[in-house]
Amino acid sequence: MEILAVNNLKKIYTTRFGGNQVQALANVSFKVEEGEYVAIMGESGSGKTTLLNILAALDTPTAGQVLLDGRDLAHIREAEKAQFRRDNLGFVFQEFNLLDTFSIQDNIFLPLVLAGMHYREMEERLTPIAKKLGISDLLKKYPYEISGGQKQRVAVARALITHPRLILADEPTGALDSRATDELLRLFASINKEGQTILMVTHSVKAASHAGRVLFIKDGEVFHQIYRGVSTDEQLYQKISDTLTILATGGDRR
């Protein structure tokens, strides 16, 4: 079943006085099936973050539409958007974005508290997730007391606890060392295996090589995509590298 459909997305930023127009997305279309693990690759400035912001309903496209579970994001009223995000999307960011003011447990609870859930129910949800992510011992601590890898796992827990339809990850390994990166990617693979749909934006080949499908964005368009098929992580890594080489050395389709 198709969970996300992006059709002819276009985004043009206009500077304040209307002088310069910058095209971030030219024409992006793709679909994500339920249970898929998709990585979107592209260099800095290729429009990845813009795409993610539009998918998260934090930004609105200039043209085109985004359908999540068949619902057009453009038709959701501003007031409902926050709730929509809370119920359907889970976020994992490069900078973790944990709040200093909360303990680890409260950071994870944040979306549920906002949704008005009871404390007992929240705890019931937390226990298995914390166990799976190996953060059960950290729950009473505060963000300043734990490492980057641990912070990212906490962020994943916060994303998972709402049982979202889709997890959006923005450079999740960007601020991690290689060991923590490996751990996180294994974690993503395992939760994907349990049926969680993941859409990850990255420019790390290694991160992308764990995904089921890799989309390449260049100059605001989907340039190419690779399906894993039966490839191992290493084989996929090689394929991605080759593609990037072609992209970089002027493999212009036109």
Next chain:
Amino acid sequence: MSISSYRPELGASGGQRVSKFEQKNIDCETGSNAAELRGNGNSGRVDGGFSGSRARRSGRRGSLYLRLALSGIAKNGRTYLPYLLTCAGMVMMYYLFLFLSRDPYVAGMRGGDTLQSMLQLGSGVFLVFIVIFLFYTNSFLVRNRQREFGLYNILGMGKRHLARVLVWESALVSLISLAAGLFCGILFSKLGELWIVRVIQGDASMDFSVDAGAVFTTCALFLAVFTLILLKALFTLGRSKPVELLHSSAVGEKPPKGNWLLAIIGFAMLGAAYYIAVSIEDPISALVVFFAAVAMVIVSTYLLFISGSVKLCRVLQRRKRYYYKANHFVSVSSMMYRMKRNGAGLASICVLSTMVLVMVSAVTCLYVGEEDSLITRYPRQIELRSDGYEGTEHVAALAEETAKEFGVTQENVLAYRYVGVDSFMQNDEAILNYANLEGTNPIADMAKVMGLYFVPIEDYNRVMGAQETLADDEVLLYMVKGEFPYDTFKIRECGNWKVKGQVEHFTHNGDGYSLLAKCMFVFVPDIRVCNEIGDIARQIALEQFGRELDTRYFYYGFDTDADEKAQKELWEKLWDRRYEAENAEEIPHTTVTYREGERAMFYGLNGGLFVLGVLLGSVFLLATVLIMYYKQITEGYEDAARFGIMRKVGMTKREIRGSIRSQMFTVFLTPLLLSCVHTMFAFPIVQKILMLLGLLDGKLLLCVMLACFLVFAVFYGLVYLATSRAYYRIVSGTA
């Protein structure tokens, strides 16, 4: 490599523009200059890099630090300028304080010495305030510049060199603020004096004076304060690591713990201070304990805001059913952090607000009520007071005849005989001879001193048109100040009486108001009692001071239908006539006063206090505004990131805005409310102190306080709105 080639780049790094600058520099750091600087800088040892040309350049390097310091101040103008203004303002005010509290001209005014001793007590409070306030504003500056210093550090300046920049900056700030502050202080010292003179409608002295001693003291004190602040900044710098300096904002922050002990001490102290304020009964003790109570309230306010509030949030957090609600969840936890960072600032706002309220309402009250106080002090326009009771009929006749000669009609003539003595009260017993006191505690003693005025009942009946009769062992009482809750009245040296009752009204002669102590009128059955007490008092005076003293007086006062000028002429005539009559021994020694003549002196004290209160009040108000401004700016930068995260996690912009607004509102309302409570508890003690200054009208104080509070609340709200606009601009810029 040349150091001067670095100057423009380093100089260009303003506080807000650091991040861009940093990128640019690190991106284009290919030149050997940068590499060399950087290599040495990371080890925190820059000397090695410079060693080759060290001697040659040492002079220029010295000026580099100066220039860095100068540009540091200039580029951080948005935060530095208010700080400089504050420092200069504080220097100015402190000089003014010292100047006025030592000014011989002020000392020469009636009540000037009281005013100056209050000023000196107040200047202690002011100094404490200066230290806390400057530390607070400075910590804001330091926090704001962490990144800039981190960048310098990574670019190759060791901590020792940063320390030198700090020393230079501190020297510049000290120099500028002392120079500007003293200049303005000296300028305004005269202006202040002139204003005082204008308010009291007195004669201005035209000489201009600079108090060298005050200049010296101000310089010494402020240099000490600035040195302390510098030491604190150096200490902070010494403990920090370069990377931390650069990323100081990105590092997570410890949650505040809050200290039970401090919170409890805060509560206990506040309770004690409130109890003192409410339980003080006599004005003298009120004056003595007032500053102690003020200090306690200040300390406890700080403790409560810093520790108590955090602890309260902690307790709320532990109540899961309350805490895990969408609206409480975010606000309680962020409030805790806000309190940790801004507890001192909020406490300062609260303390300052209270001071402004109490002070301004008290002095305004004095100023507004000064006409009433004047009339209470001088019940009649023209008054004569004679020693002893012989020939008093001639005194009255003299006044009548003179008035008639002038064609002036006498109105409200008031005449009675009395004896005025001071006594030490032990319960219902008055002790006239202080030699009879043994083993008493001097501070408690002061409160027991009471002025006693004995008036024969026939004079009372005549003056009041009453028909009271007293048995030989009975007296009637009239309380001017204080209470006398006993059924009997005794004088150790004289006798015992039953208290028949206390009368509501008596037009007294105003003498009691010039006394600091309690005082009451005792209406005795016969003039003989007055004579007896007068004899005892004379005896005591002879024993103790070895001189004759008649404490028996005759009071004769009247109003006129004449204008001020005619009153003066009448008074002058009376003065001369009285003198002749005294010399002819027709009348006893007599003094003549007229109310208008006393007005200037009287206004001197109240008007002077009013001026000072308003001056101080406006300074405190400005400090409040500045603290709010700094607080909003810091919070803005801190909340901007949080704002973004919350939005991504699923809060709408409006929800966040609402949550922030309500938090800010709470945080801002708390100091205002607490200061309202402080002021309410200060009311009784202030009322008693005002009694000392001759203002008995409690209702007036209440009204003035209410009015002051309302005006202040409106002003506070406006400042809040204005500064929160700066806050929202910062926050929404990134969200």
